[in-house]
Every structure is written in C-alpha cells, then in structure tokens.
Amino acid sequence: MAAILGATTLAACGSSGGRAQLTWYINPDGGGSNPKGGGQAQLAAECSTPQYTINVQLLPNSASDQRTQLLRRLAAGDSSMDLMSIDPVFVAEFAEAGYLAPVPAADTSDFTADRVASAMEASKWGGKLVAVPFWANTQLLWYRKSVAQKAGLDMTKPVTWDQLIAAAQKTRTTIGVQAMPYEGYTVWINALIRGAGGQIIENPGATYSDLKLGLDSDAGRKAAAIIQKIAATKVGGPAMGSADETAALNLFQGASTSGFLVNWPYVYAALHAAGPNGGPVPWLDDVGAALYPQTTSGTDSAPPFGGIELAVGAKSSHVSEAYEAAKCITSADHQAAYMVATGNPASRKSVFDDASVKKAFPNGIAALIRTSLDQAGPRPQSQYYGDISTGLQQRFSPPTAVRPGTAATAQKFILDVLNGKALL
Numbered sequence: 001m002a003a004i005l006g007a008t009t010l011a012a013c014g015s016s017g018g019r020a021q022l023t024w025y026i027n028p029d030g031g032g033s034n035p036k037g038g039g040q041a042q043l044a045a046e047c048s049t050p051q052y053t054i055n056v057q058l059l060p061n062s063a064s065d066q067r068t069q070l071l072r073r074l075a076a077g078d079s080s081m082d083l084m085s086i087d088p089v090f091v092a093e094f095a096e097a098g099y100l101a102p103v104p105a106a107d108t109s110d111f112t113a114d115r116v117a118s119a120m121e122a123s124k125w126g127g128k129l130v131a132v133p134f135w136a137n138t139q140l141l142w143y144r145k146s147v148a149q150k151a152g153l154d155m156t157k158p159v160t161w162d163q164l165i166a167a168a169q170k171t172r173t174t175i176g177v178q179a180m181p182y183e184g185y186t187v188w189i190n191a192l193i194r195g196a197g198g199q200i201i202e203n204p205g206a207t208y209s210d211l212k213l214g215l216d217s218d219a220g221r222k223a224a225a226i227i228q229k230i231a232a233t234k235v236g237g238p239a240m241g242s243a244d245e246t247a248a249l250n251l252f253q254g255a256s257t258s259g260f261l262v263n264w265p266y267v268y269a270a271l272h273a274a275g276p277n278g279g280p281v282p283w284l285d286d287v288g289a290a291l292y293p294q295t296t297s298g299t300d301s302a303p304p305f306g307g308i309e310l311a312v313g314a315k316s317s318h319v320s321e322a323y324e325a326a327k328c329i330t331s332a333d334h335q336a337a338y339m340v341a342t343g344n345p346a347s348r349k350s351v352f353d354d355a356s357v358k359k360a361f362p363n364g365i366a367a368l369i370r371t372s373l374d375q376a377g378p379r380p381q382s383q384y385y386g387d388i389s390t391g392l393q394q395r396f397s398p399p400t401a402v403r404p405g406t407a408a409t410a411q412k413f414i415l416d417v418l419n420g421k422a423l424l
Contacts, residue, residue: 019051019346020051020053020321021052022052022082022083023055023081023082023323024054024055024056025059026039026056026058027040027059028058028060028064030342031342037341038338040056040338042341046334050108051321063087064390065385066087066181070084070086075099078313079315081315082312082319082322083322084310084313086311087183087307088122088305088309091381099314100130100311100313102130111132114349115348118376118378119373120133122378125381131309131311132310132323134308134309135345135347137264137344139191139262139263139292140263140290140365140372141290141292142176142260142261142287144283144287145286145287147167147173148259148260151170152191158292158301160296161192161226161294161295163293169233173235173260174235174237174255174259174260175230176248176261177248179236179397181245183389188390190377191295191301192222192295193222193295195294195333196223197296197299198217199219199380200215200388201380204380204381205382211415221405224420225404227396227402228349228399230399231400231401236399240400241398245263247265248262253270262293263341264343264344265369268287268343289365303376303377304377305378306345307344330347330348332348339360343360345369350358352370368400387414387417387424391413391414392410394412394413394424395410395414
C-alpha cells in the first residue's frame with residue numbers, strides 16, 4: 001500500500017497524463033495569476049509545451065518576505081521549486097547554501113548572449129552562472145519639467161543630490177524617495193555610497209570573520225549626510241520614514257507640491273493609468289526623466305540595479321524542463337512583450353531597440369533606461385546579505401535620526417551581528 005500511495009503522490013505532483021507539471025514561484029508584477037494579464041503568468045501559459053505545463057504560485061509583495069518563503073521551501077527540500085523569480089541580491093545566499101541547480105554548460109550561451117552587464121553580474125556566484133537573467137531594472141530621476149525650469153535646473157546635464165534638494169527647497173516641492181526600513185531603503189543607501197566611489201562590502205564572498213565593510217568611509221558618511229539633509233529640510237515629504245516605491249509615486253502624482261522622484265521605470269506606465277477614468281494623468285506632458293542624481297559632483301552616479309533572476313531549485317524534479325522553459329521565458333520577443341505590458345525593463349540589450357518598447361517608453365526614455373543599466377551599481381553580493389541589509393535598515397532608521405556618524409555605527413553593528421555579538 002505504501003508503494004501504491006507513493007506512486008500516486010508522485011504522479012499527482014509531477015505530471016498530468018504524462019505531461020510534467022512545473023511550478024514557477026513568481027513575484028507580483030501587476031499581472032497576478034491571470035494568464036492573459038501580461039505578466040509572468042502569461043509567460044508561463046505561452047511557454048508551456050506538450051511536454052510540460054508551467055503553473056504559477058504568487059509570492060508575497062516584499063522582497064524580504066519572498067526570500068523567507070523561498071528559503072523555507074528550499075531548506076525543506078521541496079521538489080516543486082522548479083522555477084523561482086529571485087531578487088538579485090538573494091542569488092548569492094541561495095547558491096552558497098547549495099539550493100540552486102547548476103546551469104547546464106550547454107545552455108550558458110543562451111543565457112548570457114545579449115544581456116546587460118549588471119544583470120550578468122547579479123546572476124553569478126563564485127565566478128559561475130547560477131541563475132538566468134530575466135528582467136533588469138534601474139531607477140531614473142523623474143521630474144516635473146515646470147518645476148525644474150522654475151528652479152533653474154538644466155536637466156540635459158547631470159544633477160547632484162545637493163542641487164536637487166536646493167531646487168525642491170526653492171520651489172517648495174518634494175523629492176519622492178524610499179526610506180522605510182525595507183529592502184528599498186538599502187537600495188537607496190547602496191546607490192548613494194557607490195555614487196561616492198565606495199562599497200558596502202569591500203571583499204564580496206568573504207566569510208563573516210574576514211568580511212570587510214566600507215560603510216565607515218568618506219563615501220558612507222557622504223551618503224548619510226544626504227539622507228540627513230533630505231530629512232532635515234523636509235523635502236522628502238511628511239512621511240519619508242514610511243515611504244516605499246508606491247508611497248513615493250503617490251507623493252509625486254498626487255500633490256501639486258511634488259517636483260521630483262527617484263523610482264523604477266514602471267512609473268511611466270503607472271502615470272498612464274492614474275488619471276481620470278483610468279487614463280493618463282492630465283499633466284503627463286510635464287513629466288521628464290533623467291539619469292539618477294550624482295552623490296558627488298562630477299562623478300557618475302551609480303543608479304540602483306534591481307530586477308529578477310530565474311533560478312531552478314536543486315531538488316526540483318524537472319531541472320532540464322525548467323531550464324528549457326527559462327529559454328522561452330527570457331527570449332527577446334517575450335522580454336519585449338513583458339516590458340511593454342508591465343513596465344519592467346528587459347535584461348536583453350536588443351529589446352530596447354524594439355519598436356513596441358520605444359513606443360511604450362517614448363521621448364528617449366527607452367534609451368535612457370538602457371544607459372542607466374550600463375551605469376548601474378548592483379548591491380553587494382554576499383551569502384550574508386539578508387543580515388547585512390536588515391542591519392543597515394535598522395541603523396539608518398528613522399531617517400530623521402541619521403547623521404554622518406550613522407555609517408560607522410551601522411558598520412560596527414552589522415559586524416557584531418555576523419560575529420554573534422549582537423542580535424537583529
């Protein structure tokens with residue numbers, strides 16, 4: 001009886017009439033679980049074949065909660081972890097733990113050709129490709145043209161955070177940022193530090209006892225000073241310490257006092273549906289986009305890098321089928337369609353020349369995204385990233401309490417946590 005029940009269970013979980021059933025754990029992207037919603041669920045339906053069906057399971061909204069759910073399943077040896085949409089910063093942690101199935105050598109060229117450098121970097125650990133670049137992401141500086149003109153800013157040239165703060169003060173407008181204690185705050189801190197020529201981790205991949213952090217540095221202090229200045233001048237809005245991407249976008253689109261916003265490219269698609277009767281906002285023609293602000297004048301900014309990598313669980317029952325599905329999901333045609341439908345940029349370079357993408361991101365925005373991805377500074381890779389990010393968020397919160405010395409305080413706290421001398 002045990003043998004019969006075991007065979008029945010395997011058949012139910014792994015196939016349907018000889019057709020393998022793959023499970024893809026997807027992050028929320030606006031398409032939900034609707035196979036015609038334009039998101040990952042639609043890609044799953046379109047990439048299903050007579051050999052396998054791709055079913056989707058929707059992960060929680062926040063990257064931290066996604067990490068927790070995936071890690072619990074992977075640690076338990078869940079064989080349904082066929083495909084996973086993973087935030088780039090968690091790839092190293094999952095790979096170091098042995099939770100990811102190796103990328104077949106024969107498929108490496110399929111997953112590396114035509115990809116932006118930042119997406120490639122995020123898909124590797126220990127010098128090897130351990131995940132598949134799916135879509136890449138980067139933040140732009142969104143602004144109201146009328147406000148920038150009133151402030152005397154020339155947006156055809158790079159602008160600094162100090163210039164932006166002064167412009168917001170002069171025009172009595174706001175700058176939408178992400179500063180609540182979550183992963184988006186780490187994204188901002190990392191971009192500020194990298195924009196000043198620094199690094200959060202100076203020796204990625206090192207064990208906790210040898211890890212060297214670069215927070216207690218001129219770059220770390222400069223980053224903290226910018227956060228302090230935005231909070232002190234109140235240009236970050238009345239609820240800066242509880243602002244995520246959505247709250248920052250709402251601040252930008254919902255008040256006459258809004259002027260600037262740092263956020264991902266989905267903003268443009270969102271503004272097209274935030275007006276009366278679900279149409280564009282009436283002031284859409286007043287919206288412009290530029291490269292991410294510089295931390296230090298004269299030094300190229302390091303825009304945030306985000307996106308999603310596809311990974312296959314080491315205990316998956318369908319590793320070969322999962323990697324075949326990944327080829328279809330990340331094809332140029334599917335990446336272009338996905339970018340148009342969701343506003344999430346492709347990891348393939350050629351997609352930004354696609355006519356449908358240029359139409360969806362007009363006025364040079366598509367090319368601007370590609371430039372920003374080339375310039376983007378990924379967050380540090382570490383098997384301890386979850387603790388490092390959480391420690392950073394805790395010590396840099398609330399933003400009203402941040403001072404230049406916060407960088408040194410955060411560095412000591414994180415190292416103490418990793419060495420068992422403090423608790424998160």
